[in-house]
Structure formats: C-alpha cells, structure tokens
Amino acid sequence: CAGPRLGAAMMEGLDDGPDFLSEEDRGLKAINVDLQSDAALQVDISDALSERDKVKFTVHTKSSLPNFKQNEFSVVRQHEEFIWLHDSFIENEDYAGYIIPPAPPRPDFDASREKLQKLGEGEGSMTKEEFTKMKQELEAEYLAIFKKTVAMHEVFLCRVAAHPILRKDLNFHVFLEYNQDLSVRGKNKKEKLEDFFKNMVKSADGVIVSGVKDVDDFFEHERTFLLEYHNRVKDASAKSDRMTRSHKSAADDYNRIGSSLYALGTQDSTDICKFFLKVSELFDKTRKIEARVSADEDLKLSDLLKYYLRESQAAKDLLYRRSRSLVDYENANKALDKARAKNKDVLQAETSQQLCCQKFEKISESAKQELIDFKTRRVAAFRKNLVELAELELKHAKGNLQLLQNCLAVLNGDT
C-alpha cells in the first residue's frame, strides 16, 4: 500500500532541508506580521518527516537569550508535544489575560492516502500515461497538505516566541531545548472524556457568564463584535474551502480532457490529430495554472480565514476568562458584604476579594492590550494576504491568457 512507500519518498525529498519550505509556507508565517523582527528568539521548523502515522518536526531555535545553553540548537518534536505545550498555557492561571495562540490542527493525511491507495488498486484499468499523471497529481497533493501542516505548527511556535510574556514560559523553553523525548503521550480515552466534560461545563458557564453585562464599554463592544465576527469567519471559511475544492476539481478535469485529446491526437498524423495534440498540450499547461490558482486561493484566502477562525476563538476564550473573573470578583464582593454584615470571616472574605480584584484588573488590562493587538494583527494579515491573493490571481490570469493566445495563434496559423 502507498503509505510507507510515500513516506520513504517524502524522506528523500525532504533531506534538502529548508529548500522545501517554499515561499508559500513563509506566506503562512506572515499571517502574524512582525514576527521575524525579533532577534532575541527565533524559532522555525527546519525539517519534517512523514512516517506512517506520525509527523516528526525538527524545531530549530536561534537565540541570544541567556536562558538557553547554546545559541543555536534543534530538537525533534511530534504533534502531541505541541498540543501539550498549548494546553499547559491554557491551564496556567497566569496567562489567563492573554490570547493563547491557537493550537495547530492535527496532521491529516488520511484522505490523501486513501486516494493514493485507490489509484494503486485501479492501476490496471488505465493507460500508463494516465496512471503516471494521476500519481504525480496525488503526490503533489500529499506534498501540499504536508507543507501546510508544517507551516501551521511553525506559526504556533512563532506566535509564542513573539509574545513578550509567553516566550519566557518555562515549558516553552523545555519544549525548545530538551533534546530527549518529552514523554508526552496523547490523551487516553479517560482523559479525552474528561476534556469533553470540561468543555461542556465551560460552554455552559460561558453562557451564564456572558449574560453579565459589562460596565466597560470597550469590552462590551469587543464581546459583541467577536461573537459575530467569529460566526461569520466560520461561515466564510467553510464556503471558501468549498470554492477552492471545486476549483481544484475543475482543474483536474482539464487534466483528463488533456489526456483524452492526447489519445485522440495519437491516432494518426493527419491535420486534425496534430490539432488535437496541440490543444491537448494547451490543456495540460492550463491545468497547471488553474491548479496553482486554486492552491493559491486556498493558501491566501482559505487558510487565512481558518487561522482567524481559530484566533477569534482564542480571543473569545480570553473574554470568557475575563468575564469569569469578573463574576468571581462580584461574587467575592457580595461575600465580603455578607461577611461584614455578619461580622464573620471578614478577613478571609477581604483577602479573597482582594485577590479577585487583582486578578480581574490584571486580566482586564492585559486583555485590552491583547485585543487591540489582535485587531492590528488581523488587519495587517488580511491586508497582506488579500494583496498577495489579488497579485497572484492577476499573475495567473495573465499567464493563462498568454498561453491561450499563443495556442490560438498557432492553431489559427495552421488552418
């Protein structure tokens, strides 16, 4: 079956190191602008290996910070370790006031592997050229998915590295430096179930908490905005996905048409057959361009939307945490009043109230800044990606046009 074979192929292909990370992937990094500017700590994924059911990322760090033993070093990490890092941030109370960079999605090659398998099974039923063509296509698809997942893991790390507080996190340093296996196993069933319940409780709580009207206008506005925005981004992301997928299917059809025309053209060498051959060539080339268009749309538009879907969720989580602490604060106030009234445990109530107040204020302050940053980042990212999308679309359309016009000139000249 295709899995291990391709894994080997991947391994060969990726020994080139940083070369395989083309500009598209740097494009994804640039979703969060201003990440490269900090020389004190630079993190990237310099290599990746795809094996049967896991992907191994080589995380490469360059740092001038004193915390690290060396200035430059690399470790190998797997997806689960990224998740562990992310969860440790979430669970850390100190970071309640920050937007925690969203965790990268799990690498999912199942669909692609399935297709490769089907191709292998159907090998007998198609011509050699067709088979090679389709195999190339599928391999390119596999490679594209692979690159994307690498990019997303990288973005996560870069966001953490760029955050003034999070970059100092101890777990993060361990993650970057400790060159042994972190022994982080994936959550087993029991833990997953616990997580599930936790999430349920959290969303129920979120509903209760969101009922509390916020005194602060800024946060109130942000809350309404984020809620709506998040939903709409979700919708746009899904539709954009569908659009790029149908674009890709149309491009694939060009491929098949090209093959059929080629078959027609090779029947004999009359005029019409030469004609067919030329048109078949045209379709092949056009298809490559159309495939690029759909890939670029996918990258610049769909991925952008997907990322901001996750980030807006993270921002929402921040707001939730703040609201939670606000509620706690108010409850503590009420408790204090009651204690004062009964004149019992006043000190205790006072301390707890103090704590809540501090917590709340701390969160509010950092949350404000975070949300403002979020907006700036978002605007910049959209700008960059939309501009790049338009430029790429133009480039491809012009290329396509040129191709078609050339072909037409040749064909018309012949007749």
Place this chain on the structure above:
Amino acid sequence: MAAEREPPPLGDGKPTDFEELEDGEDLFTSTVSTLESSPSSPDPASFLAEDISTNSNGPKPAEVALDDDREDLFAEATEEVSLDSPEREPILSSEPSPAVTPVTPTTLIAPRIESKSMSAPVIFDRSRDEIEEEANGDVFDIEIGVSDPEKVGDGMNAYMAYRVTTKTSLSMFSKSEFSVKRRFSDFLGLHSKLASKYLHVGYIVPPAPEKSIVGMTKVKVGKEDSSSTEFVEKRRAALERYLQRTVKHPTLLQDPDLRQFLESSELPRAVNTQALSGAGILRMVNKAADAVNKMTIKMNESDAWFEEKQQQFENLDQQLRKLHASVEALVCHRKELSANTAAFAKSAAMLGNSEDHTALSRALSQLAEVEEKIDQLHQEQAFADFYMFSELLSDYIRLIAAVKGVFDHRVKCWQKWEDAQITLLKKRETEAKMMVANKPDKIQQAKNEIREKERVKDFKTVIIKYLESLVQTQQQLIKYWEAFLPEAKAIA
C-alpha cells in the same frame, strides 16, 4: 438506424409526395440549368438519363437501359436507380421485420423520386467540387437560425414551437430571407425523410437531436423551473446545429424536402415520429431486427480501406465518448464552482459588514463583489463549455453512429450483392447483372462521404471558438482583480 427504414409519411404525406414530385421536377430542371450541365428538356426523366450518360461515370450502363423497360416500374426502378430500389424489393420479401415500405402507390412514386434524387447527386457530383470550393470560399451563403421557443397549447398536447429563420442568397429559394415556425416532430420528420432517401446511397445524413420524453413532459406540464428552460435551450441549440450541418451538405441542400421545411408556412404533421405511434413501434422492431442482422451477417472485408476506416471510427468513437464524459464533468464542476463562489461572496460580504476596521471592511466588501462577478463569469464559462464543447462532442458521437449506420448499410448492400450474385448464378438475369455492377458505385459514394474534410474544419472552428471564450474569461478575470488590488492595498 431504423430511421432509414422510416416509410415516407402515410396518408397526409401522400399529397406531399405528389407535391414533392412536382417540386422535384422543377427543382432539378432549374438547378440543372443553373449549373449549366446541359440544356434542359421538357422531359426530366429522359433528359436526366441522357445527361447522366454524358456526365457521370457510375450508373451509366444502368441509365442507358432506362428507356427500354418502362412498363414494369419495378424493373425501371431497379435499373435506373440501382442504388436504392434493390433495397426496397427485398425489403418486401426477405426481411424478417414487417413490411416497412407500405402502400404501393407511394412505392411507385418513391422510386421515381429516388431516381431523380439519385441522378441529381450524380450530376452534381462533378459540380460538387465546385460547390465545395464555394463553401470553402464562403460564397456558399445560407444562414440558419433557430430561435424563440414558444409554448403552444396546453397540457399534454402542448408543444414548443421554434422559429426557423433562413437568410440566403442561393437562387433556388424564392426569397432571400424568411422564417417559419416548426415544432420538434417536424425536425424529426425532415430527418427521417432525408435519411430514407439518402442513407441507402451511402451519404451521411446528420442525425437529429434525440427525443426526450421526460424533458418535454416537464415543459408541457408547465414547470417553470430552470431545468426546463435549460432543456428548451439545449434543444434549441441542438436543432440549430442540426439544421446548419444539414445545409452544409451540398447534396442535402438541394433536396426538395429540406427546401419545403425551410420555406413553407404549413408543414403536414409528421405523425410517424411520435414515440408511441404505430410507426414508432415499427421503428423499434426494425431496430431489433437490425441488431440481430448485424450479429449474423459476417462479411469478408475485402476492401482494406473500409476495414481500416471502420476500425478508425470505432477508436474515434471510443475516444470521443471518453472526452465527452470528461467535458461533462468539467461543466458540472464549473457550475459547482460558480455556486460555491456565489455563496462565498455573500459570506465575505457579511464578514465585511461585521469587521469594524473601516478600510478592511470596505476591502472585504469589494472582495465579495469581485467574487460575485467571478461567479457570473464562471457560470458563463460553464455555458460556453457546455454549448460549444460538450454538445459538439455529443453531436459528433451521434454522427459517428450515423457513419456506422452507413457502414452497416454497406454490409447489407454486400449481402444483397451476394444474393444478387447467387441470383445471377441461378438466373442470369439482367437485373442481377445490373445490381452487381452497381455496388462499386455505392462504395465510391460512401468513400466520398467519409471524407472528413468538412467535419474536421467544423471541429476545429468550434474548438477555436471555445478557446477564445476561455481567453475572454481570463481577460475579464484580469480586469476584476486589477480593480480589486488597489482596494486591498489601501487597507491602512
């Protein structure tokens, strides 16, 4: 294939045949004079006979015998036509299917007409090259359009009437520009008439669009949804292409039936094209009989050219079908793409609305607009894909089926030839001799037909048109994205 067996329309059709007879005579006399083949003479039959003897090479010996046995019409038909009536004779006797050629009077008339039609093409054979050259030089001036589908009537008896407009400078038509209303069964009737006349000779008659009971029922019932409008549009385009292809064929163009179809305001109902009529059932039975025949007739393909061509056509057919399937998939996906783009456009607009940064919000709305325009583009492109490319391919596939029909005819002809040879051996009659002598001519005819020059040109032109449509799409895309770019850059 059973179309070729379609009997000339009964009942109503009969007077038409008589009309045709007159028309035919007029037609041939006048056109013959136009082409300056020979000075015309009052008696078309004998004139044509003489003419043939001087001009054509094929049925010459047959025509000479024309003058001799005039009493026995069948004999005359046999000798004179030689390409057609042998078909008809055995039809009455040996074919397993029920008699297709019906009433005797029509048969009497039919061969005579056939003879005229058959001789005419022979005359024109020489000048056909001229006509072809004219066609290449674009002097062959006849334009046909099918438009304005209108629903006439109500309920299950409703039908769509199409306006057939002809613009021509050919002198054989009475006016230079005229239009008539026709319904789908009229087209089918025309096709069956042409097929019955010409298919025997080895001409490739362009196939008519297919009947679609489901589609038409929807239209009849009055469903005003997009699928029925699409269906009507498909049919209209197919009918147009059918007529255009038919008139391109120089021989078919001369046919009186075609002229009547294009010109006369009232056309007798071609009842026999109804799916459930008696003739329809006959057709089905004939089709089955033909299939059985095909399986049983084994022909030693002595003519290597034919064998090669047949093989080629088989391959071509397969390839075309595959190509057609791919193009249909493309059409489907493009439609999907268009729908998805529209959905995305709306979503992006909503997103733009909720975005509170003004410049970004504006840019997103612009993006939404661009995507909407692109969606329209995609839709148009899908239409182009479909109407130009895909339909062309299906037409060609049907054409190939027609060609196969010709081949099959040839096989039958060969069988007749075999029979004739046996008859010859047994009876040594003149008729048999004639039949033997005339088979080679028919093959020659078929060979000429299968010459694909025109078809090739047709194909090329359409593909070029299609590519030009792609070019236009790209140009539009460029315009839209160029307009959007500054907006995106303006996000502060």
